[in-house]
Amino acid sequence: LKLLSILPVAAVLPGSLWPSRSAIQSGCTVRMINPAAPVLEDDKLRDLVTRMLDSSLVKKKVALLGATGSIGTQTLDICREYPEYFEVISLSAGSNVELLAQQVAEFRPAVVGLAVAEKEVELRERIKALGASMPEIVCGDAGQIAVATAPGADTVVTGVVGCAGLLPTIEAIKLGRTIALANKETLIAGGPVILPLLKQYGSVMTPADSEHSAIFQCLQGVPPGALRRIILTASGGAFRDFSTAELRQLNVEQPELVRKKASTHPNWDMGAKITVDSATMMNKGLEVIEAHYLFGADYDEIDIVVHAQSIIHSAVETADSSIIAQLGWPDMRLPILYSMSWPHRVPVDYGRGIDEKFDFVKLSSMSFTAPDVQKYPCIPLAYAAGRQGGTMTCALNAANEKANELFRQGRFDFFGIPEVIERTMTAHEVDFTVSPSLDDVVAVDAWAREQVLAESEKLRRAPILL
Numbered sequence: 001l002k003l004l005s006i007l008p009v010a011a012v013l014p015g016s017l018w019p020s021r022s023a024i025q026s027g028c029t030v031r032m033i034n035p036a037a038p039v040l041e042d043d044k045l046r047d048l049v050t051r052m053l054d055s056s057l058v059k060k061k062v063a064l065l066g067a068t069g070s071i072g073t074q075t076l077d078i079c080r081e082y083p084e085y086f087e088v089i090s091l092s093a094g095s096n097v098e099l100l101a102q103q104v105a106e107f108r109p110a111v112v113g114l115a116v117a118e119k120e121v122e123l124r125e126r127i128k129a130l131g132a133s134m135p136e137i138v139c140g141d142a143g144q145i146a147v148a149t150a151p152g153a154d155t156v157v158t159g160v161v162g163c164a165g166l167l168p169t170i171e172a173i174k175l176g177r178t179i180a181l182a183n184k185e186t187l188i189a190g191g192p193v194i195l196p197l198l199k200q201y202g203s204v205m206t207p208a209d210s211e212h213s214a215i216f217q218c219l220q221g222v223p224p225g226a227l228r229r230i231i232l233t234a235s236g237g238a239f240r241d242f243s244t245a246e247l248r249q250l251n252v253e254q255p256e257l258v259r260k261k262a263s264t265h266p267n268w269d270m271g272a273k274i275t276v277d278s279a280t281m282m283n284k285g286l287e288v289i290e291a292h293y294l295f296g297a298d299y300d301e302i303d304i305v306v307h308a309q310s311i312i313h314s315a316v317e318t319a320d321s322s323i324i325a326q327l328g329w330p331d332m333r334l335p336i337l338y339s340m341s342w343p344h345r346v347p348v349d350y351g352r353g354i355d356e357k358f359d360f361v362k363l364s365s366m367s368f369t370a371p372d373v374q375k376y377p378c379i380p381l382a383y384a385a386g387r388q389g390g391t392m393t394c395a396l397n398a399a400n401e402k403a404n405e406l407f408r409q410g411r412f413d414f415f416g417i418p419e420v421i422e423r424t425m426t427a428h429e430v431d432f433t434v435s436p437s438l439d440d441v442v443a444v445d446a447w448a449r450e451q452v453l454a455e456s457e458k459l460r461r462a463p464i465l466l
Contacts, residue, residue: 035296036187036198036205037212038342039219040227048220052343060086060178060340063150065113065168066159067091068099070274071182071208071336075157076103078337085346090150092143092160095119101126104135111136111150113143115164144168149175155340157208158183161273162401163445166190170438173203180339181294182208184286185401189394189445191293193438205294206339211287212294213335214313214326219295220343222318229317230297231325232287233307234371237278238262240308244375248415255413262407262414276404280417281371285382286400289393292386299386304379306369328358377418385425390434391444392425398448399424403456411456420455424448427455 038044051057062079066072072093079086092113093100104112104127114120117139127134138146141164148156148168156172157180158165165183170190172179174197181187187194198205207213211232219227238261239247251258262279263272277283288302313335315325328334337346350357373380378400385396399421407417428448433440 033293033296034195034199035294036191036195037207037216037219037294038204039216039295040222040224042224045221045223048343058085058341058344060155061089061153062086062340063090063147063153063156063172063177064088064159065092065144065147065157065165065183066094066161067103068093068096069159069161071157071159071332073099074333075159075336075340076107078333078340079107082346086340089153090147092147097123097126101130101132105130105132108133109135109150110152111138111146113137113145113147114139115141115143141167145171148172148177154178155180157336157340158186159208161185163189163398163442166441170194170197173197174201176202178342179203179205180208180336181205181212182336182339184209184283184290185397187293188286188289188397190438190441191289191393192390192436193441195293206342207290207294208336208339209287210310210330210332210335211314212290213338215291215295215316216342217326217338218314218316218324222316222324226319227295227297227316228301228319228321230291230295230302231315231317231323232284232291232302232304233310233312233314234281234284234304235278235310236306236308236369236371237281237283238264238275239279239375240306242375244372247375251414256410258414259407259410272408273401273404276408276417277400280378280404280414281376282378282382282400282404282417282421284371284376285379286397288379288382289386299383304371306371307366309363309366311363311366329356377415378421381418381421381425388432391432391436391440392428394436394441394444395425395428395448396421398445399452402449402452406452406456412459416456416459420452420459423455423458424451427451 034041038048064072064075067076079088088107088109090111091103091109095116097119101123112135114123114137120137120139123137124134144164145168149171155178158169159182163185165186166189169179169186207216215230262276264275274283284304291297291302292299310330312325312327315323317323371379382396385392403417403420406412
């Protein structure tokens with residue numbers, strides 16, 4: 001792969017994982033931004049203290065996008081265990097009407113969104129068969145928006161995968177709601193649009209994925225100007241114990257075995273798309289971009305380290321060189337819980353939401369290595385797109401979503417994923433926009449998906465030479 005030849009703004013030097021400071025100083029403009037998360041700014045710190053001391057803000061009324069997925073079911077696990085802290089107002093799902101009906105019967109939401117309109121009759125029949133009261137059901141794209149804006153909700157958990165979460169998130173922001181962000185793509189594709197809206201409408205965005213939740217927790221109380229560096233930890237995915245040569249050879253000799261293994265995560269229980277993203281480590285590249293928007297850090301101040309045990313979920317370095325890290329067993333329920341309860345801490349009993357007490361002695365040891373960008377070429381592609389900014393991160397994200405899907409369908413092999421993404425980024429240079437509107441973001445998202453289909457067909461006719 002001819003990595004990053006398309007993006008001079010991200011000069012990756014031989015022997016270096018990330019663009020160097022000299023590369024930045026020689027041609028890149030450092031763009032510090034206001035953080036999307038409620039951290040590191042005077043007004044946000046004052047609001048934090050006010051919220052902490054206001055007990056009336058402890059109970060949250062939840063709108064959940066993606067109720068039947070991995071994030072959604074774990075969110076509802078928390079709501080089930082702690083009804084005194086969380087009330088479900090609305091739910092949305094794609095096509096799993098069997099599970100959705102059961103959720104409706106248990107949590108009794110007022111509004112339900114269903115992406116696949118053809119399943120509405122079946123959903124109504126299943127709800128009726130369970131003896132539950134019938135909620136308002138809204139189908140198609142309008143269903144997601146109806147759930148995000150349902151009357152009475154104050155916290156919106158965005159558990160849907162991909163850009164499907166962008167429009168409902170924007171509508172929820174306009175109502176000043178707290179966005180518990182489990183959907184990376186909202187900021188990665190729409191960051192330039194989302195940031196000014198958060199400020200305009202006074203909405204709060206709290207991260208629900210493990211790494212950004214860890215950073216968010218580490219930054220509680222850190223004063224403005226005191227963040228020096230973000231350290232994102234990565235499990236290394238399904239191929240962390242393979243050398244680059246071993247993985248490339250296996251990819252040539254047994255591509256279907258690689259495909260199967262890429263769909264299995266060693267530490268976390270996640271959906272198919274996210275699991276493959278972990279195998280390519282594009283998930284970590286996307287998290288770098290998300291961290292930039294969430295916490296305002298420059299890309300040169302965001303590092304990645306492979307930590308196989310997934311105990312340190314991420315860390316920050318402060319101006320005085322202190323390293324603050326958040327640790328715990330690999331369990332997505334804790335970051336989801338904090339994204340909803342922030343700034344309060346819900347008392348959790350072991351065995352009631354959290355399986356067991358953390359034990360340093362039982363853990364015994366931890367290991368850390370640098371990621372190999374030859375094995376994981378998606379990482380420098382993500383840094384490059386992030387540094388260019390504008391619509392390039394949207395193109396990267398949409399290209400990755402479609403490439404991930406086509407890989408799982410068997411359209412090309414494992415290293416075809418970064419190849420078609422890079423080709424799509426190259427093609428996007430023609431129509432690249434620095435300061436996109438929402439319409440621009442939506443258009444680039446749709447274009448990039450179609451471009452990946454075209455590039456995958458070219459790849460089929462001319463396979464990658466490893």
